[in-house]
Amino acid sequence: xxxxxxxxxxxxxxxxxxxxxxxxxxxxxxxxxxxxxxxxxxxxxxxxxxxxxxxxxxxxxxxxxxxxxxxxxxxxxxxxxxxxxxxxxxxxxxxxxxxxxxxxxxxxxxxxxxxxxxxxxxxxxxxxxxxxxxxxxxxxxxxxxxxxxxxxxxxxxxxxxxxxxxxxxxxxxxxxxxxxxxxxxxxxxxxxxxxxxxxxxxxxxxxxxxxxxxxxxxxx
Amino acid sequence: xxxxxxxxxxxxxxxxxxxxxxxxxxxxxxxxxxxxxxxxxxxxxxxxxxxxxxxxxxxxxxxxxxxxxxxxxxxxxxxxxxxxxxxxxxxxxxxxxxxxxxxxxxxxxxxxxxxxxxxxxxxxxxxxxxxxxxxxxxxxxxxxxxxxxxxxxxxxxxxxxxxxxxxxxxxxxxxxxxxxxxxxxxxxxxxxxxxxxxxxxxxxxxxxxxxxxxxxxxxx
Numbered sequence: 001x002x003x004x005x006x007x008x009x010x011x012x013x014x015x016x017x018x019x020x021x022x023x024x025x026x027x028x029x030x031x032x033x034x035x036x037x038x039x040x041x042x043x044x045x046x047x048x049x050x051x052x053x054x055x056x057x058x059x060x061x062x063x064x065x066x067x068x069x070x071x072x073x074x075x076x077x078x079x080x081x082x083x084x085x086x087x088x089x090x091x092x093x094x095x096x097x098x099x100x101x102x103x104x105x106x107x108x109x110x111x112x113x114x115x116x117x118x119x120x121x122x123x124x125x126x127x128x129x130x131x132x133x134x135x136x137x138x139x140x141x142x143x144x145x146x147x148x149x150x151x152x153x154x155x156x157x158x159x160x161x162x163x164x165x166x167x168x169x170x171x172x173x174x175x176x177x178x179x180x181x182x183x184x185x186x187x188x189x190x191x192x193x194x195x196x197x198x199x200x201x202x203x204x205x206x207x208x209x210x211x212x213x214x215x216x217x218x219x220x
Numbered sequence: 221x222x223x224x225x226x227x228x229x230x231x232x233x234x235x236x237x238x239x240x241x242x243x244x245x246x247x248x249x250x251x252x253x254x255x256x257x258x259x260x261x262x263x264x265x266x267x268x269x270x271x272x273x274x275x276x277x278x279x280x281x282x283x284x285x286x287x288x289x290x291x292x293x294x295x296x297x298x299x300x301x302x303x304x305x306x307x308x309x310x311x312x313x314x315x316x317x318x319x320x321x322x323x324x325x326x327x328x329x330x331x332x333x334x335x336x337x338x339x340x341x342x343x344x345x346x347x348x349x350x351x352x353x354x355x356x357x358x359x360x361x362x363x364x365x366x367x368x369x370x371x372x373x374x375x376x377x378x379x380x381x382x383x384x385x386x387x388x389x390x391x392x393x394x395x396x397x398x399x400x401x402x403x404x405x406x407x408x409x410x411x412x413x414x415x416x417x418x419x420x421x422x423x424x425x426x427x428x429x430x431x432x433x434x435x436x437x438x439x440x
Binding site: 050051053059060062063065066067069070071073074077078089090092093094096097099100101103104105106107108109114117118121122124128131132135143146147150151 | 270271273279280282283285286287289290291293294297298309310312313314316317319320321323324325326327328329334337338341342344348351352355363366367370371
């Protein structure tokens with residue numbers, strides 16, 4: 001069967017899975033779940049993913065896969081070529097660590113449920129919420145810049161000269177930076193790696209604003 | 221050389237690495253970095269981990285490893301027995317997904333830098349900050365309970381009858397629940413798996429309140 005990705009143009013975790021699927025040349029259908037209209041909370045989608053978050057990937061008649069990096073690891077194990085992890089354990093640890101700076105420590109802070117809590121429970125106005133979003137988006141990129149600038153494994157991409165899970169995550173975080181108008185001028189290596197990513201056809205086609213349903217201009 | 225873990229009794233991500241090291245029977249020295257006194261921001265530790273977060277693991281004369289789940293994957297690849305991941309790709313995806321519900325979507329919301337931002341930038345008083353901490357701590361456990369109760373792979377542990385990365389993460393999240401006085405009575409499977417975890421000597425010895433430097437009672 002063809003794999004089914006539950007995603008949304010605006011979801012950066014969905015971008016990560018979409019980019020990996022396209023990079024590995026895997027066929028899939030994408031079913032949009034409109035995060036802005038709250039469709040992820042409807043019973044139909046909760047039956048797919050009880051956490052009400054994107055993405056989810058259906059690969060067979062078993063339970064859907066969830067959590068973007070867990071899905072990337074699954075795709076890497078079942079469709080190893082082209083690879084998204086280096087072959088050595090130390091290199092794999094570095095790539096996974098860089099990926100998790102984004103996927104664990106930064107992206108979960110800017111998702112819809114957090115913004116809703118800040119607005120509804122903490123009564124933060126829109127400027128305060130936007131400061132939160134750009135602060136944490138920027139923090140992760142500063143840390144990535146620090147790793148990329150000080151570690152000899154950095155190449156054309158985060159780790160050597162071929163793209164990896166770390167590059168997929170870096171690219172997703174740069175998309176967040178664009179949504180929230182974060183200034184990247186002090187992060188030349190992040191910018192350079194992002195530019196290298198966007199020369200890859202799969203990364204380009206997978207990007208939020210080229211995904212079905214996207215507006216011509218991003219909204220906050 | 222003996223591995224060196226930069227950790228802290230109160231750091232749940234440090235618990236995850238400590239538990240894996242002990243479970244796999246690996247020798248290591250732990251160097252405490254006092255998160256409550258802000259030692260993670262001092263230049264000496266920033267040179268170890270530019271993100272100023274715990275843990276970091278030194279395994280050789282190369283750069284320190286960072287991000288708890290990336291470190292767990294490294295330990296699994298370099299010291300596969302006893303395993304912390306199942307052997308099938310689908311099972312591994314489920315275990316990693318459950319682990320990431322904690323390590324990506326929940327734990328990063330309750331760490332010191334977030335609390336500091338809520339206090340200093342958003343002027344949230346202590347009760348409001350405590351509501352935030354217990355809300356997100358509980359959310360992840362509710363989602364775990366939903367997976368554990370509905371999926372046939374659940375056994376004595378999160379995935380079958382042997383412990384995995386998912387159990388290490390579940391246990392770390394239950395410790396958070398205790399710190400923040402989250403009521404677990406509606407989560408019988410989470411509690412049962414946690415109890416099973418704590419019968420394992422390594423999990424028991426690794427736990428926050430049995431780690432050097434811990435007080436006899438946890439503080440918020």
